Amino acid sequence: xxxxxxxxDQTMMRxxxxxxxxxxxxxxxxxxxxxxxxxxxxxLEARPDVxxxxxEMPGRSGLDAAADLRERIPGxxxxxxxxxxxxGYLRRAMEAGAWGFVVxxxxxxxxxxxxRRVLAGERVIDPALAAAALGTGPSPLTDRERxxxxxxxxxxxxxxxxxxxxxxxxxxxxxxxxxxxxxGTRNRVEAARLARHNGWL
Amino acid sequence: xxxxxxxxDQTMMRxxxxxxxxxxxxxxxxxxxxxxxxxxxxxLEARPDVxxxxxEMPGRSGLDAAADLRERIPGxxxxxxxxxxxxGYLRRAMEAGAWGFVVxxxxxxxxxxxxRRVLAGERVIDPALAAAALGTGPSPLTDRERxxxxxxxxxxxxxxxxxxxxxxxxxxxxxxxxxxxxxGTRNRVEAARLARHNGWL
DNA sequence: GATCGGGCGGGACAAATGTCACGGGTCACC
DNA sequence: GGTGACCCGTGACATTTGTCCCGCCCGATC
Numbered sequence: 510x511x512x513x514x515x516x517x518d519q520t521m522m523r524x525x526x527x528x529x530x531x532x533x534x535x536x537x538x539x540x541x542x543x544x545x546x547x548x549x550x551x552x553l554e555a556r557p558d559v560x561x562x563x564x565e566m567p568g569r570s571g572l573d574a575a576a577d578l579r580e581r582i583p584g585x586x587x588x589x590x591x592x593x594x595x596x597g598y599l600r601r602a603m604e605a606g607a608w609g610f611v612v613x614x615x616x617x618x619x620x621x622x623x624x625r626r627v628l629a630g631e632r633v634i635d636p637a638l639a640a641a642a643l644g645t646g647p648s649p650l651t652d653r654e655r656x657x658x659x660x661x662x663x664x665x666x667x668x669x670x671x672x673x674x675x676x677x678x679x680x681x682x683x684x685x686x687x688x689x690x691x692x693g694t695r696n697r698v699e700a701a702r703l704a705r706h707n708g709w710l
Numbered sequence: 711x712x713x714x715x716x717x718x719d720q721t722m723m724r725x726x727x728x729x730x731x732x733x734x735x736x737x738x739x740x741x742x743x744x745x746x747x748x749x750x751x752x753x754l755e756a757r758p759d760v761x762x763x764x765x766e767m768p769g770r771s772g773l774d775a776a777a778d779l780r781e782r783i784p785g786x787x788x789x790x791x792x793x794x795x796x797x798g799y800l801r802r803a804m805e806a807g808a809w810g811f812v813v814x815x816x817x818x819x820x821x822x823x824x825x826r827r828v829l830a831g832e833r834v835i836d837p838a839l840a841a842a843a844l845g846t847g848p849s850p851l852t853d854r855e856r857x858x859x860x861x862x863x864x865x866x867x868x869x870x871x872x873x874x875x876x877x878x879x880x881x882x883x884x885x886x887x888x889x890x891x892x893x894g895t896r897n898r899v900e901a902a903r904l905a906r907h908n909g910w911l
Numbered sequence: 912g913a914t915c916g917g918g919c920g921g922g923a924c925a926a927a928t929g930t931c932a933c934g935g936g937t938c939a940c941c
Numbered sequence: 942g943g944t945g946a947c948c949c950g951t952g953a954c955a956t957t958t959g960t961c962c963c964g965c966c967c968g969a970t971c
Contacts, residue, residue, distance in 0.1 A: 519793065524818040525726035592720065617725040651947060664899030665926070671928055678947050696929080696957090697864030698899055854918065868958070881919050887959055897927085897959075 513627055514540040514557035516574065517590070518566040518665070522613075526620070533621050545569030549577050557585060562607075564591040564598055571600050578595050579606035584625050592621065594635065597708025609633030638685050648709040649691045657684040658709045662701035693699040712829055713742040715758035717749050717775065717789070719767040723814075727821070734822050746770030750778050753767050758786060763808075765792040765799055773802050782805035787828050791821065795836065797843040798909025810834030849910040850892045851879070860884040860911045863902035 513536055517523040520543065525536045525601040526630045540555035543549055546568030560578060562571035569577075575587045578694065589602045602610050608627045610633060611620060619658060623633045660670045667685075685697050694700040704710050716736055718724040720746065728739045741756035743749055747769030753761060761779060763772035772777075776788045789810040790803045803811050809828040812821060813836060823836045851859065861871045868886075872879045886898050896902040905911050 519814050521724055521814040521818050521821065522726070522815060525723070525730055528730060528818070529726055530950060547830065615721060617722050619727070636807040650837065653948065664895070664897060664901075664903055666896065675728050676948095677950055682929070683950085684932095684948095687933085689929075694865070696865055700865075702865055852917065877918095880918055880921055883918080883959070886916095887961085890959075 510537045511535055511559060511624060512537055512539045512557045514538075514542075514548070514552055514555060514585075516542045516545065516551075516559040516561065516566065516571065517525050517563040518543050519563075526617075528618055530621060530624070534583070535556065536621065536624065543567075545571055545574045548574040549614065550579060550581055552585060552639055553656060559586045559588055560589050561590050561620075563601075564589060564593070573599070575605040575607050586696045587629050588623055588633065588669070593708070594641075595706060595708030596645040597633070597648060599638055599642045599708070600647060601708065610635065610638070612638070645707055648704075648707070650688060650704065654684050654688040654691070655680070655704070655710060658682055658688050658697065658701050658704050661697045662705065662710070669670055671700055711734055711738045712760060712825060713738055713740045713756070713758045714785075715739075715749070715753055715756060715761040715823065717743045717746065717752075717762065717767065717772065718764040719744050720764075725798040727818075730818055731822060731825070737825065740851060743838075746772055746775045746850075748878045749775040750782055753783055754778060759787055760829055762789050762791050762821075762825070765790060765803075767795070772858075773799070773806050774806050776803065776806040789824055789834065792816075792818060794909075796907060797837045797839070797911030798849060800835070800839055802908070802909065811836065811839065813839070817871050843857070846908055849905075849908070851889060851905065851910055855885050855889040856905070856911060858882055859902045859905050860900065862898045863885060863906065863911070873893045885896065895900050 513530060513574045513667060514657050515523060515527055515538055517526065517674040523541060523543060527541055531538050540551040542551045545566040548562065550622055553627050559626055564696050571589060575589065578585055578587055587607040588611065589607050590613060591598060592613050594612040599610050609623050609632065611623050611633065626633050657670055659660045660673055667678050667681050689697060689700045692703050714731060715730055716724060716739055718727065719747055722743060731737050732739050736774040740758050741752040743752045746767040749763065763775055765772040772790060779786055780787055780825050782897065791810045791812050791814060792799060793814050795813045800815055812824050812832065812834065825836050837882055857875060859869055861874055868879050868882050872882045879892050890898060890901045893901045893904050902906065
């Protein structure tokens, strides 16, 4: 029996996937969590062979959770299951030691197949997505530019950003200007959107 | 047997829900579509008793599809199933003649129960969400303000908006200013975010 | 017929934003 | 020891944005 941990914040999705995977004759859901910061604890307790992690979860990102797992429970294989096939997500998933990357757009059978392949030591990655990730290239943003863009994305003013990041307003302007330049966009809103779309935030 | 149509763009979610509902002894999935603009055709063909509609789908919004269904197939009950419990969505769903409104955050069993209740002529609405919808009130925006905000949301400049809507830049400024005022926000990005959050776009 | 809300536009003004050039600091790497 | 990347900051400047006036037209409503 393949022992599976399932981390996904949308309750209905999590329940549906758990039930489905539970129907597979060779699989067993040994843990379910709805927050990224509960993954490690649950995995220590349940000792799964494979962890299915969503990326966007409250508490802690699935990508961060994957990195934690590699460090704390090296034997456990991680399979990222996400809504958004952002190039940067795939890149970061690989850096975090994930063995597979599946988007929720594919058929459900694909998921069970991916679990088996990952457990067999195979890498599971959508080829089109891999091409996109390589084509887009890594993030051109520095850490600070990323921070500033992330805050700017939801309508904060320069003063807001400066206050939240304990920076001078001039500095914030400069980072924003640099980010806009590097992304080839025309203002911070476009820059933030592009960065989010590419998974750079 | 309750004949169910399922409209949901995320393939994995759709497949999982279809399988689960298919397991219910008194239900039968008679049609599945992944786009909003295929709902009516599929419903005419399959003659479902209940239609489960996601809101955010390519082609046509689930809310618009619900309105179409009420007009074309009045006997068919509509149940909206959405990720986002936006107050405005609920309001618009009711105006479009939906019989129920379920968020994907609840347990899966809730979905089958909602289908049965809707078919029995009961209204299914999350009480907390209904309160929020009534508390937030209807959209204060005029049609044009809504249009302008929708375009402004993804980083377009005033000139972009004016060009896309065939308006003068001055007019766009005035609409934006009005929208910012009515939403009580500080700039168009915040205004657009709030409007989206409330389901006003 | 008058009034009101909405669509559409103009002009003027202050504030926010984006750009550029510049400086200093730390740290890693050659 | 030099070089380069990144962090942090200043000041000046042009552009964009948001606000507040004003006007006209239309349709609905009283």
